[in-house]
Amino acid sequence: MAKGQFKIQKISDVGTDNPIVAGLTIGLFDIVKMAEINKETQDTINSSNLNIVHSLTKAEKIGLQICKNIEAVMEELKKTGVQTQSFERCVNVPSTEGLDDVREFLKYCKQSLQELVQIINLFCDTGSSLPRYDKICNKLKVVYGDTDPVFLQVQQDHDGWLKKVLDLRNADEHPETMIPQGKQLVYDFDINWSDQHQKWIVGLPHFYEGTSVYELIKSSVHNIFTFVEDMNILFLQKKMPKMVEIQKVPDDQREKWGGRRYVTQLKPPFYPKGVKPEEKV
Secondary structure, eight states: OOOSOOOOOOOOOOOOOSHHHHHIIIIHHHHHHSSSSSSSHHHHHHHEEEEEEEEHHHHHHHHHHHHHHHHHHHHHHHHHOEEEEEETTEEOOOOTGGGGHHHHHHHHHHHHHHHHHHHHHSSOOOSSSSOOOHHHHHHHHHHHHHHHHHHHHHHHHHIIHHHHHHHHHHHOOOOOHHHHHTTTSSSOOEEEEEEEEEEEEOOOOOESSBBBBHHHHHHHHHHHHHHHHHHHHHHHTSSOOOTEEEEEGGGTGGGGGGGGGGEEEEOOOOOOOOOOGGGOO
């Protein structure tokens, strides 16, 4: 065998013990394979989900480090209190290491949501490859109706958290049109004296419109992961054979299913002989 004939390249340091990896690869591949769609479409779905895994795990890694750095500052403030100089005429304001990395966090979050659009378009042509989920929601309503689970899921998530994440990323990309003059995308810790409370008030890192950096990071990765997985499932359910359905695994049973949130099973009356419906996953 000639030297260099085979090459092995590591593309990720995150394994299947990560719920994002497990849910969007192993957890979905088997379900995609069961759907009544052609091989090319199956491959496209799996490829897009893998791209989402790469982007979202990068966002997770960056976000966890930012949150860790914010927590370190808070812990230090608890130990030392607010530090002042010159008879409290000057206050020492702490700063968060790597806070500007929140821009990269938002970038990878948006990449994940944009890649999901490619999957949506396989089932319902939205006329766009951009993560304009307001327009996508309107298109889904027209195609499936306002009581369909797909439409309801997008509407719920768009109104609840999705628009906020995308708006912040768009503000970073287009600050001249989205961020008010004199303001910046993100602000670090701030400390001010309150005459009303007669004490120093610590302001946490936040975006220009007031959203907590810490809270947004903590919720966004989970929200995007479950949204991507749920959207896959809702569309795939429409393509399942008549005798097959997708079921959500109860929390207390997920360990035996390798952490999967969804599995396929036979619909009644297609249960194997001797199996009762109440025993299903």
